[in-house]
Amino acid sequence: MKLALFRNIINMSTLLKLSIFLIILFTGALWSQEGADSGEKEVISPANQALLEVLLSESTEQEIRIKSTQALLNDPESYNRLLEILSHPNHTSARLIICQVIASYNDQSLLSNSMELLPSGFINPLLDNLDDNNPELSTWAARALSKFQSYDVSDILATLASDNSKSINKRLAAVDALKLMSGKSPVIALGQLLQDENTLLKQRASESLQVLLAVDQPIDANEFNENYFHYLQNVPENVFLSKQFYRSQRDLQLQKTQYGLLKNKLNEVMDRHLAVLSQQTLQISDLAQKLDVFWKNLDIENDIYLREWAMEQILQLSTAANVQTTPIAEQLVSGLKGYIQDPEPEIRLRVAKTLENLFLKAQQTAPMLLERLVLEKDANVQTALLSALGTFEYSLSIPQVVLLLRSPDLKVVTQALRTLGNLAANTTNPIDNNQLDQIAIALVGSYRPTLPVDIRKEIIRGMWKITSVNSFQPRAREIFKEILTAALSDSDGSVRSWAVRAHADLYQGQTFIDILNTDNYLLDDTDPTVRFRVIEAIEKYGSNQQLSDLMTRLSKEQLPDTIKAIQSTSLAILKVQTTEIVFNWAEQYQENESRLLTKDEKLLYDQIVDLLWQKISQDKADNIAVPLRYEILALEQLARITESGSQPAQSLGWYTKLLSLSIKDIEKDRYRFKVLNLAIRIDDDALILAATDAANQLKQRENNKSSLNNTLTNFCKMEVSSAGSDVVHHARLMINLLDATKMNDELCQQKRYDLAMKLIILQEQHLADQAKEHKNYMELLSQLDSRMVDYPTDGTVDEKLLKLSEFRTILLNLDDTPNGEAAIDNTATSPNSL
Helix, strand or coil: CCHHHHHCCCCHHHHHHHHHHHHHHHHHHHHHHHCCCCCCCCCCCHHHHHHHHHHHCCCCCHHHHHHHHHHHHCCHHHHHHHHHHHCCCCCHHHHHHHHHHHHHCCCCCCCCCHHHHCCHHHHHHHHHHCCCCCHHHHHHHHHHHHHHHHHCHHHHHHHHHHCCCCCHHHHHHHHHHHHCCCCHHHHHHHHHHCCCCCHHHHHHHHHHHHHHCCCCCCCCHHHHHHHHHHHHHHCCHHHHHHHHHHHHHHHHHHHHHHHHHHHHHHHHHHHHHHHHHHHHHHCCCCHHHHHHHHHHHCCCCCCHHHHHHHHHHHHHHHCCCCHHHCHHHHHHHHHHHHHCCCCCHHHHHHHHHHHHHHHHHHHHHHHHHHHHHHHCCCHHHHHHHHHHHHHCCCHHHHHHHHHHHHCCCHHHHHHHHHHHHHHHCCCCCCCCHHHHHHHHHHHHHHCCCCCCHHHHHHHHHHHHHHCCCHHHHHHHHHHHHHHHHHHCCCCCHHHHHHHHHHHHHHHHHHHHHHHCCCCCCHHHCCCHHHHHHHHHHHHHHCCHHHHHHHHHHHCCCCCHHHHHHHHHHHHHHHHCCCHHHHHHHHHHHHHHCCCCCCHHHHHHHHHHHHHHHHHHHHHHHCCCCCCHHHHHHHHHHHHHHHHHCCCHHHHHHHHHHHHCCCCCHHHHHHHHHHHHHHHHHCCCHHHHHHHHHHHHHHCCCHHHHHHHHHHHHHHHHCCCCCCHHHHHHHHHHHHHHHHHHCCCCHHHHHHHHHHHHHHHHHHHHHHHHHCCCCHHHHHHHHHHCCCCCCCCCCCCHHHHHHHHHHHHHHHHCHHHCCCHHHHHHHHCCCCCCC
């Protein structure tokens, strides 16, 4: 048994057992003392009598007997009884414990001054135990004797070791005791024993000196006399002790280093072994054969490393997605039943996790897991068992789970709360309201604002789980109200988040009086999760009354997910509102244009406009009258949205719908100008046709002429790049718009000239680069100026280039002809649009 065992402080369960045992013995001792003859034996207190009974009881746990002995050695009253036990031949195990406790004392022990308290009377009984036929007892007696060095016990041991009349075992034990002592006297005594006639004794003394003097080889008598005896006679005791202490500390550190190296080496070897074993099992494709390998290594007689490895492999095997549907699942469940009571907590932990992974296949093991949970003391295993019982939704575990809410381990309490939440929300086999009430009361009774965050969060989460049971909601509202409302102001965001969810699901419409009107105003909460949960609650239970709060939050929100949640929630609320309410919100966009809207606000307003048009269309389909202003606003905004999104076809469609409304022409002219400006910016066939029609309509009213001229003049002023697409776009507009409006001022003529020259250049470049023509260029050129005709479409490249050169000469000489500016106008036609 390791010496460290006797230095450990016993745990709470051991103290409890000891207390119960002492109470029983104490009561018995009182009765026995009443009838005792005071002259027969020294009177001893009932408490010490009880401790003595514990020491002598071989059926009592070893750890409790050791603690009782430590207490007895602290009280001089019990010394005589202990000396009697040390001398009694029938109390071998008790004698061994007394020796072990005395030998375990050191400077760091609980009884640091014990050797001043223990009298020399213990020496002779300990010496007697050196001659015992039990080697273990003899060894511990020698170690105990080494603690009495202040009584010059080294001289007594030296005399004993040199006494030929004593048994060799007793003499050897005395040598072993001397070896454990410090100072010069034990070393000198052992040196003298090197001359003894008994070979075995001399060898043991030589080996002991090798340790005490910290030399590499055993020491014989000659070497001792020559090298050490004179030195020991003259060196001061304190100097020798200092050197011994230094050597012992050095040796201790060396031993620790060597132990660490050996441990690392062992771990490396074991890791390599397990790696090879893992690789070998990977080669096995048959799951049943692979499982057989694991079962063999899981055998309780194997090394713990192997057993943990095997159990870990089984755990990993159980996490496979399809394992529940294979025959191996039943084999796993059947095989693991015998390991839930395994002595190793790591094995029990993995067994619980594996069974939980197997879920439906392992639900039958729930009663067994509960039985283990009642007995389990390891917090990690308790946590795993609780998790499995929650997954299995085993309602019979509720009382035990509730008990574990009092556990001192936070992991256990946290998992117990989660398990209660899972049991409360069980929809497969719902628990009854009495069981729900038991859980609810446990949650309420457990809650305190000072609890750790994880505990508070799980309590509120458990309350939220309970709210899903409709039949229990009236009771839940009654007992959860105070806690849930207080939790809305909790210092931790995760607790507030769960409180919002629970409060919303339990109180619904009333929720927003509490949530949005709190001092903290949770829609502006610093924790994004809390804000998200509030938005989620508004979507489920809110109304048009919360839209203003959402819009205000949207103007400040930074997180993309929360922004999307606000937008979708706002739309979800508006979808069930009347067309009038949606119109009022869409109208706010125009009212808010005076301030700089965020892109997220603009997107939401755009979505509201789209929703408004959907509602208008549905109302009209249902023959419900729709105010004209609703249509105008929706169509105007839809045209704006698509125009800004570079969707000309859609924009033209919305403007066309606006032009089809029953409104005055003077009001429609605004949309015609929109179409005209749209066509100037975007090259599109339908747009050019619509713009031409719009221009014809606009020129018919005197009040439009000025604006129309400005628009066309601005068009003529626009610079055109050398890109073919830009030149074609402007040429088509010039032909359709300006010819339709008969606008032929100097600026327009210059534009015609520039476009015609660019078309010639483009065609020349096209021919030079690709040796083929671009027919569209020449068609547009002939429509810009009727003199640009007879282009040899079927001619050679040289013929085409020659004709283009003639066209350029016509344009370049235009200013040399009389009334040249008018000439291009006179020769121009008003062709149909391309």
